[in-house]
Amino acid sequence: MKKVSLSDSGPKVSEAIYGFWRWTDEGAVTTSNIEKTMNLCLDLGINTFDHADVYGKFTIEEHFGKIISNKSFRRDEIVLFSKCGIRHSEDGKLTYYDTSRDHIIDSINGSLKRLKTDYLDIFLLNHSDFLTDPEETAGALAEVVKSGKAKHIGVTNFSVFQHQLLASYLRIPIVTNHIELNLMNTTAIEDGRIDYIKQCFSKPLAWAPLAGGKILNGTDERAVKLRAKLQEVGEKYNANIEQTAVAWLMKLGTLPIIGSQSESRIRNAASASEIKLNHQDWYEIYNVATK
Secondary structure, rough: OOOOEEEOOOOOOEEEOOOEEOOOOOOOOOHHHHHHHHHHHHHHHEEEEEEOOOOOOOOOHEEEEEEEHHOOHHHHEEEEEEEEOOOEOOOOEEEEEEOOHHHHHHHHHHHHHHHHOOOOEEEEEOOOOOOOHHHHHHHHHHHHHHHOOEEEEEOOOOHHHHHHHHHHHHOOOOOEEEEEEOOOOOOOHHOOOHHHHOOOEEOOOEEEOOHHHHHOOOOHHHHHHHHHHHHHHHHHHOOHHHHHHHHHHHOOOOOOEEEEOOOOHHHHHHHHHHOOOOHHHHHEEEHHHHO
């Protein structure tokens, strides 16, 4: 899998990215299982890994940090993202957002400690915080980059206006916006988010590329029709439904964030980069998805 520039200011990342947001602190989450998935990704050419402080109730970064400290690979062989901004009340009943300076600084320090690394390749804000002064938020992000704790900054789930507002207070670029985008949810195309990210000379990152499995397993009429079209088009490219759905995202210029723990699904997503849909096939799929 080739590496591509995420923006005109970097960094270079794999065409597919592996994210840990679907991992929890329950069941089969162990350091060895995470290492197994990571090694599979590296074998497939996926060298870019997406974290957040809250994933697995703050446990996933710790597991990953143990793998880094084992030194089975060099730190500069992988690209590491992490995010902050999501908080939970003590009783766990409320989720809210915090991008204040203190929370940003505390969060990146915590992530670096758990990941056992000196820097992140990208540090992202996970949702916009309606209450924080954007000048304060921008100042904290600039401080993080100036200190060397992060090489680049990004955002997640920002609207166009939220993205523009934060960028207006910054002298350093926002190199990406992680957005939900898949054939069951194409709103990022229609509401201008994709266009604005490209206007900033960046590539969007698409989380939930298979709509949480709905594209593969959904029983409603729309999902069934979409699967039929994906199968029809995929046969022209010797590709299965999953590969075709991910290739559709890549044709748009987005990079999918894979969240599955299934080896076959990871392999399908990685191999989708080899499938080059033509214009007509892309629009045929899009038209079925948006009817």
